[in-house]
Amino acid sequence: MRKNHLPGSLGIVLLLTLLLSGCRKDDRASRWDVDVLAPLVTGRFTIRDLVADSLLVVDADGSVRLVYESNLFDVGLDTLFAAPDTEFVYSYALPFPGPINFPAGLQLLDIADNSRFDLDGVELRRLDLREGLLRIRTRNMVQSALLGRFELGGATFPEGGNTLNTSAGPGTPQAPTVTTFTRDLSGTRLDLRGPLFNSFNTLSSLISTQLDPAGSGATITDQDSIIITVDYIGLVPQYAKGSFGRRVVEQQGQDLPLDLFRNIVDGTLDLEQVRLSLNIENGVGMDLQLDLQRFTAVNSRSGTTVDLTHAILDGPINLNRAIDLGTGPQPSYYSNELDQDDSNIDTFLEVLPDRIDYDVVLRINPLGDISNGNDFLYYESRLKADLELEVPLRLTANALTLETLVQPDLPGSAEGHALQSGELTVLGTNGFPFDARLELALVDTTGAVLSSIPVSGSLQAGILGPDRTVVQARNSEARATVSPEQLDLLYQGRQLRLRAIFNTVDQVEHVRLLEHYALDVRITARANYLVNGDE
């Protein structure tokens, strides 16, 4: 921003004004009104003030295209697969009253178990864990220390091996000893085919417990017992392979906010050309079918809606499964492009939507387990759909209205303020092929107009040449007169609503917007100011 200074003479004037108003009675200083005339703001309005730089693409001839990209949906691991926390319990108790003296080193428990995980229709043969915990809790009521061994037959820890050793101190039925052992399963690979490699979701394990060989044995009755609880907690797959079943995921009533036209509150826009691309990436090792059932442009302000019509909405989109590279998925891609010739995408966009409502149905393995249990999923696997909207800015605008609400931080208060009334002059050098008319109004918090500020004049469009581009900018001005009553309203906290209403100079043929088009604006004020009026 350019650095500006108000002339120092004004400082002198301010100073002398203060000095001359120094004599006062009680707390009140003399007041008098002065007519101040000064520039307020200078600035340049370009297409980049209307549309973010990141959305604009400039062609070699200076034409501007609006390219807007947005993510329609992104389905990840949590939607496609979840491994719930699972608990298995093993116990030992004397089957008769006893007591019996057991020597040191005696093996009390020796269980071979095939733990089965309930995965809601998913039949996994292999599960590599990214995160997760194995917690073994031993509750010992025997009067001897216990040594435990926990062997996961189908597991391979990252450092190799699959056996865990635990121990628990002596206890009694009245005061059992509880010992908890925890193992981080990150990086652990689980073979869920069971001991015969012909099953799924099954992890074979061997649990054994013996009295401490270094101890003195124990006298055991039927009141003494050993309970071992094994918990698999927070399992997050890095890789899963098996059959993920045939499922349907419905996403109804989804909405996609669209802030392209957020400042436009009224008017119509006619676009010469619009292109919309739907790009889908399938990083999941499953056959998928996407059914885009509804795609509706919604202008919340006007209540207008337009349903998109295109073949893409008439039938499902089949998505090939990704390829398992061993280290990650190689996604498959789908792309379809819509334009004004094969769809109503131009009308769809010309309602100036602030959101898009859509319904989508995702079918997983619609033809069943045709991969014979070779579906797969990586942690990084995604099913995502992106929209890419491209609009060359060749258009006609009819009363296209931009609105901004301002609540200026004015000096003084509602009870006393120096600004009494004024006239704002907007001096413009317009290089756009639009006429710009200004509307100013004071509105309440609901947007209801309390008072309109009359504006005379408009900023006239630049002059078009034979190639229908602006060859000469035009100077013009608009003036807005703010009455004392309207200033009072502003001081009472009302908002100032500024509307700029654009009309292309030609309402029949589309005009092209070039990057260098600019509207140079200078706003000056002629204000009646009451010295000491802020006090």
Next chain:
Amino acid sequence: MNKRCSLLLATGLAVLCAHGQWTQLPPDAAQDSARHMLRIEGRFLYNSNAVLNELPAHLLRGDDLDRELRQRSSDALAGRARAVFGYGYLGRVTWTGTRLQQGRSRWRPTISLALQEHAGARITPDLYDLVFFGNARFEGRTAALAPAAYEQVRYSTLGIGVVDHRTRSFARLELVQGASLTAVDVDWADLYTGVDGRVLRSAVLASYLNSDTAGSDWTRNNGLGAALSGRWESRIRAAARPAYFSVGVEDLGFVHWNANSVGLEKDTVVRFDGVAVDNVLDLDAILIGEEQLLDTLGLRYRTGARTRILPFRAHVSYRIDGRSGWRFGLEAQYQHLPSYLPQLTASLARRVGGRGAWGASVSYGGYGGVLVGAGGRYRVGRRFTVEASLPQLIGFAGGRTRGLGALLAVQVAL
């Protein structure tokens, strides 16, 4: 300012000043011979060569200034190269003791405590119009704002010295406590206002100095200094009638304003087209706050101690004692304030009986034109004397005159 106004009222007691635009009255020998004397004195004076009294009167009272009132002074300024105005007020208590050396010396001790403020300014007609009407009336042209200057000093003094009981010559050393100082000196300044306010353009060569802005009342000690006051009178023996010549100075000294004082010097040519904004639709940027304004105006001050001469007064006078108690006096006075012209005052006075005296004066110069004044004194009994002087009688005729002042005093012989 309330205290200033209160002081003006409280010092509705004044003693006749022996110099300046006040009427010179013959001394009262009966009271002057008292062993101890206590004087409570006060005076104020406002004067201008152009600005009508109604304007400062309204400012003093805090009344609103309507356009007609402001326009009258503007009309009075029209055609002049400059307008000057100034004011001053003083309250003083003085004790004078018995003659030294057990009455054998001609010198008497004296102690004096005074509170005072003096201000003067010089402005151009365009600057007046700019302040009181705004810059809109200068649309499309340049307002000449210089040369201009303003100085205001408020201070108190405590002085000790000796007085010659025969000639009333005296010398007094003053300790000065500075309460406030404002000094603006604009060597060059103009302001061009473009049509429709498209641009403001200015060239400025100016300086500004202010004492500690945290406060300026009498209790503030924003600076310390010293000054010398004195008067020397001698009889001219060659004259046919008793004639006297005197010179004097009051508060010839300085104040060293403390390190919290602020100063600013501007020597620049600037152009303002408006605050440049990135997005003209963002009107929140139009109105800027005080801090931004200070930055934009370049009014960030530098702090630091400064030493500055007091607005001292100096005078030269001549008087002749005529027959039948008549006295004629002629005096020239100067005050060290911006654009103060030496002021000449002619007085004619006469004793009335053994207790009173009255006189009239005509002055020219200072901050205004011709002043026509009158004064009188009356002693009640042996001890109490009341004196009063009005240097500008016409000033009481209404607001559309220029200049106003008063002197009031009570003197007690102990």
